[in-house]
Amino acid sequence: GSGDGKAKAERMFGLMNGFLKNDPYSLQKDILDHVEFTVPRSRFSFDDFEAYQACAHTVKDRLIERWHDTQMYFKRKDPKRLYFLSLEFLMGRSLSNSVINMGFQDQYAEALSQLGFDFEVVAEQEADAALGNGGLARFSACQMDSLATLDYPAWGYGLRYQYGLFRQVIIDGYQHEQPDYWLNFGNPWEIERVHVSYAVKFHGTVEEKTIDGEVRHDWVPGEMVEAVAYDNPIPGYGTRNTINLRLWAAKPSGEYDMESFNTGDYINSVVNRQNAETISNVLYPDDRSHQGKELRLKQQYFFVSASLQDIVRRFKDSHPNFENFSEKIALQLNDTHPSLAIAELMRILIDEEHLKWNTVWKIVCDVFSFTTHTVSPESLEKIPVDLLGSLLPRHLQILYDINFKFMEDLKKKIGLDYDRLARMSIIKEGAVKQIRVANLSIVCSHTVIGVSRAHLELLKTRVFKDFYELWPEKFQYKTNGATQRRWIVVSNPNLCALISRWLGTESWIHNVDLLTGLREHAADASLQQDWQKVRRMNKMRLAEYIEATSGVTVSLDAMFDVQIKRIHEYKRQLLNLLGVIHRYDCIKNMEKGDKRRVVPRVCIIGGKAAPGYEVAKKIIKLCHAVAEKINNDPDVGDLLKLVFIPDYNVSVAELVIPGADLSQHLSTAGHEPSGTGNMKFLMNGCLLLATQDGSTIEIAEELGVDNMFSFGAKLHEVAALREKGLAVKAPLQFARVIRMVRDGYFGHKDYFKSLCETVDGSNDFYLLGHDFASYLEAQAAADKAFVDKEKWTRMSILSTAASGRFSSDRTIQEYAEHTWGIEPCRCPF
Numbered sequence: 001g002s003g004d005g006k007a008k009a010e011r012m013f014g015l016m017n018g019f020l021k022n023d024p025y026s027l028q029k030d031i032l033d034h035v036e037f038t039v040p041r042s043r044f045s046f047d048d049f050e051a052y053q054a055c056a057h058t059v060k061d062r063l064i065e066r067w068h069d070t071q072m073y074f075k076r077k078d079p080k081r082l083y084f085l086s087l088e089f090l091m092g093r094s095l096s097n098s099v100i101n102m103g104f105q106d107q108y109a110e111a112l113s114q115l116g117f118d119f120e121v122v123a124e125q126e127a128d129a130a131l132g133n134g135g136l137a138r139f140s141a142c143q144m145d146s147l148a149t150l151d152y153p154a155w156g157y158g159l160r161y162q163y164g165l166f167r168q169v170i171i172d173g174y175q176h177e178q179p180d181y182w183l184n185f186g187n188p189w190e191i192e193r194v195h196v197s198y199a200v201k202f203h204g205t206v207e208e209k210t211i212d213g214e215v216r217h218d219w220v221p222g223e224m225v226e227a228v229a230y231d232n233p234i235p236g237y238g239t240r241n242t243i244n245l246r247l248w249a250a251k252p253s254g255e256y257d258m259e260s261f262n263t264g265d266y267i268n269s270v271v272n273r274q275n276a277e278t279i280s281n282v283l284y285p286d287d288r289s290h291q292g293k294e295l296r297l298k299q300q301y302f303f304v305s306a307s308l309q310d311i312v313r314r315f316k317d318s319h320p321n322f323e324n325f326s327e328k329i330a331l332q333l334n335d336t337h338p339s340l341a342i343a344e345l346m347r348i349l350i351d352e353e354h355l356k357w358n359t360v361w362k363i364v365c366d367v368f369s370f371t372t373h374t375v376s377p378e379s380l381e382k383i384p385v386d387l388l389g390s391l392l393p394r395h396l397q398i399l400y401d402i403n404f405k406f407m408e409d410l411k412k413k414i415g416l417d418y419d420r421l422a423r424m425s426i427i428k429e430g431a432v433k434q435i436r437v438a439n440l441s442i443v444c445s446h447t448v449i450g451v452s453r454a455h456l457e458l459l460k461t462r463v464f465k466d467f468y469e470l471w472p473e474k475f476q477y478k479t480n481g482a483t484q485r486r487w488i489v490v491s492n493p494n495l496c497a498l499i500s501r502w503l504g505t506e507s508w509i510h511n512v513d514l515l516t517g518l519r520e521h522a523a524d525a526s527l528q529q530d531w532q533k534v535r536r537m538n539k540m541r542l543a544e545y546i547e548a549t550s551g552v553t554v555s556l557d558a559m560f561d562v563q564i565k566r567i568h569e570y571k572r573q574l575l576n577l578l579g580v581i582h583r584y585d586c587i588k589n590m591e592k593g594d595k596r597r598v599v600p601r602v603c604i605i606g607g608k609a610a611p612g613y614e615v616a617k618k619i620i621k622l623c624h625a626v627a628e629k630i631n632n633d634p635d636v637g638d639l640l641k642l643v644f645i646p647d648y649n650v651s652v653a654e655l656v657i658p659g660a661d662l663s664q665h666l667s668t669a670g671h672e673p674s675g676t677g678n679m680k681f682l683m684n685g686c687l688l689l690a691t692q693d694g695s696t697i698e699i700a701e702e703l704g705v706d707n708m709f710s711f712g713a714k715l716h717e718v719a720a721l722r723e724k725g726l727a728v729k730a731p732l733q734f735a736r737v738i739r740m741v742r743d744g745y746f747g748h749k750d751y752f753k754s755l756c757e758t759v760d761g762s763n764d765f766y767l768l769g770h771d772f773a774s775y776l777e778a779q780a781a782a783d784k785a786f787v788d789k790e791k792w793t794r795m796s797i798l799s800t801a802a803s804g805r806f807s808s809d810r811t812i813q814e815y816a817e818h819t820w821g822i823e824p825c826r827c828p829f
Ligand code: GL7
Pocket: 133, 134, 135, 136, 137, 139, 287, 288, 373, 374, 451, 480, 672, 673, 674, 675, 676, 694
């Protein structure tokens, strides 16, 4: 309108692209301003870290400008919006990513260099934002990047944990966990919104009143906590659109509990109030199991309540009633973690907005979509009914109401099949009654989404079979993806430049299908030469990092063979280690002359184990014990090294992935819902050695299975093997390497005993014994290919060329079109 600040500013100052100038000279001045007044430090004397802080503030200023323009435009256009609800986001570092997405990379590099700083060194000062565990959380972050880049009117909502994922410290080969107090030196990226805050209630009682012949529920809480918003701008690439990731922090409530201040115990009252903050204090470090802990439930509810109050408030700001709520809003549940949002939306619309149950039920069923990231029924979240009833009494009533209605409808459809009714019920009966959060999410969402084609098959045939048979049309899959901005442009700048040179354009950075254009050059000698040069530089960077963190010197001529991801039995890091032991054993037993034929390897493993996961922790220790022996054996030298990279996180991944020749993805078929690490390696021209599982199946289709090293039992074989009680004979080599571990060849005999038992005969649930022979064959094939530099480089180029389909841009576009029904809304300023 005419009162529009932008229009006025425009008339007065001609500010087409904002207040701030982005040439190197203006950037320099702004950086120095922030050094002097924000950091604050003398502009004549500041170090790399202070330069980073000042730089970050200048970037944030520019982000804020774009953020305002984008949000104002969204408000004016009022498109359907997506709200992405996730308890975890692994954002990693922001500086390089933001500067690149905004298109100021060269200007910043120049500005800093004139001040005597190196952009890369300055960027490395930033601590990772690690508000998540693993693939699920990093995938959320990639999706935010794609949503912004594709101009979708979307916001993310999450929790602002004070302590992110623990830092892994290795002492004597054992994992120790240390708190990650990432906010210690401040967080220049966030905008604290003291005025955007909501009261979140807990405990108490529900009173029923009849007003005008209608029953109203009045929830009188026993505890109240304030949720305060912290906004994190997310810039798109090649667009001014900048979306928001709003994270909630818990603060003591302002109004509540004044009583106790009159009782005289002032000090204790203040201290007790402070307990409110514990809700958003710490991220739970288990990546796939949550056993009904009260604090976790509080976190979940705190998060969804604040988010939904905010969403409803924003909607009401520009709409007279709730009639078109579901035409204007899509709510995405990232796994079951935020599923209480369903009950919370019902509570708000019924109890506070006084809409009728049926109206609200219709709205709920139209707005929610639910992506599940798991394959195992055992790891589906359950909440004890008693716990829920005590913490959220009104929500328990609502859940019972939903379930009653669902059960009545279901009986009409399937008759009195009591077993099936019991399986599908949202309430699990038994000694300890529980809420099945997945069932709730399925019943109340219009769409249930798997994260790869294979994952959807498992959902249909196993995990959610009953529901699939009832509502086949609800089920879809959207194969995961990773953003090429972070995983090529930011982390592999040399490869990025090389690709652009050969494609003659940078457009692949937002139109990643163009990468297929590399296919026709895969055998070109001059591309191959440049490709090898880039890969070697990346290996050098990685080698330096390895030397610095583990003291092991590695040869750049060796194959860098990498497995980085959370440590899990199903991901089979143990299979990798047993393979390394086998390789070592072979080298030890070789005639001197034969050693010339050994292809040198550097085996690199990294990843965190959940603090309570004993088997995973033993695998980490075994890695160190084996490394100790191999790396110090003069018979082996450069032919084989084993390295554990400590404290694996997003920024470590950015360094390791571009330097890897081979990457391993070893999950037993049927256990990895998707996997996204495989995609990042693929983009960077790293060859895959992998089982046919999750998204790797689709990668093999796109790339051609001959261009990777595939091994292991297929899904249907796994089922058959397990049915036969795993009565498979493991090969002799397997028995031999297990014996070496068990007999104490690497020391710690007693400690590793139970680890060996996990893969012994009928215990071997993940089929390490069965898959060992084909694993070694795949490894041998990789060795053979590596010696043929021309062939290897061709396969490497083809890998990058095949990675377009695995961009999160494609994933997001599919969600937008088929699930959320949202359209791009590009800020024209
Ligand atoms: C996961 C899956 O295990 C992983 O295969 C998938 O790529 C990811 C994103 O969809 O989600 N599920 C899960 O609980 N975690 C994952 O990484 C922690």
